[in-house]
Amino acid sequence: MIRKLRLKFVAVCMAMVTAVLAVVCLSIFAALQNNVEDLSRQVLLRVIQEAARPGGRKPEIGVEIGGDKLLLPYFTVTVWPSHEGGHTVYVTGGTYTGLEDTAELTAILEDCLNRPEMEGLIQNYGLRYLRRENGLYWSLAFVDISMERAMLREMMGSYLGIALAAFLLLLGVSALLARWATRPVERAWRQQRQFLSDASHELKTPLTVILSNAELLAAQPLEGRPARWTDNILSESQQMKHLVEEMLTLARADNQQTPAAVPAEVSLSDVAEDCALAFEPVAFEAGKPLEFVPAEGVAVLGDRDRLRRLVSILLDNAIKYGADGGTINLTLERTDRQARLTVANPGEPIPAQQLPRLFERFYRADASRGEQSGFGLGLSIAAVIAREHKGTLRAESDAESTRFIFTMPLKK
Helix, strand or coil: CHHHHHHHHHHHHHHHHHHHHHHHHHHHCCCCCHHHHHHHHHHCCCCCCCHHHCCCCCCCEEECCCCCCEEEECCCEEEEEEECCEEEECCCCCECCCCCCCCHHHHHHHHCCCCCCEEEEEEHCCCEEEEEECCCCEEEEEEECCCHHHHHHHHHHHHHHHHHHHHHHHHHHHHHHHHHHHHHHHHHHHHHHHHHHHHHHHHHHHHHHHHHHHHHHHHHCCCHHHHHHHHHHHHHHHHHHHHHHHHHHHHHHCCCCCCCCCCCCEEEEHHHHHHHHHHHHHHHCCCCCCEEECCCEEEEEEHHHHHHHHHHHHHHHHHCCCCCCCEEEEEEECCCCEECCCCCCCCCCHHHHHHHHHHHCCCCCCCHHHHHCCCCCCHHHHHHHHHHCEEEEEEEEECCCCEEEEECCCCC
């Protein structure tokens, strides 16, 4: 799918580029052609005026294209009507020789005089003509346009070469842009597939337990049914409900459908202290004592319940995955502009390349983490809450401890 999307992106870009290049090339060609034709008409007019003067000089005519002057072969003719109903033809000037009394000249003049237009092209001979009536006779001027056309073709060939080079260059740029533009889509597509796979895996276990216990209940007489089977069904159902609620929370965040709470002044100091008191017994029972280093008067703007959930997720994560007997540290600090909350737990260091992935859904850094309770969605939800409060949540890990650091702006 991603490959087709990239190809479609490149195809659309190149179609637009081709259209633009075609319009530019055609516009340049039309402008050059009109310019050359206008100059050619001007020199034809000058030639016919010079030829009409007694003792007129033989001018040298040409057109300038791209800074080069192109000399155009020409000739002028005077046509007098004769008493017998025919015409007397005089070649009065030009760069051609041996034209008088030739069948070619006769054919050119017949074609020119039979046309109603006073100027135009004689395609069969590659000539542009200008005709002027001077009372008793006709003055005609002809200029050869084969060299003019050859130069136009040469110049257009150069422009087409430039256009082709530009097309190939833009094709490469479009391919790179397509890869860059579809990278978020590819990442989202990969995460979605992984999300569905992991969600199916997480739901499979409780469903299997529920079905197994339900089958046992159905097969057992009513008076002999152990209560533990009902308890198993209830426990696994609650676990599935919790998983679905967390998945729904993330889905709403993705679709920006999370109900927007009105920002209110919240004492992050009180929130952190409440969470520390709530998790202190849990940490003690797990053999991982919790130490809290508070900072007084840390006020922020946000949603108290969601900030409490963020801190709770970080403490729950530290207790679950901290080393046995190690101390969990919750620290709240205040800087000039930000509140900084850190939850640290001792344990095996997490490789640097895995740290950003800790906030991916269902991700666990190692197999041992997968044995712990939970679904791997807590840190993803915490990251969403951090973004909602214009803050950041990042992870650090070394031989001493693994630390999750949450920062957000202070109330101004």
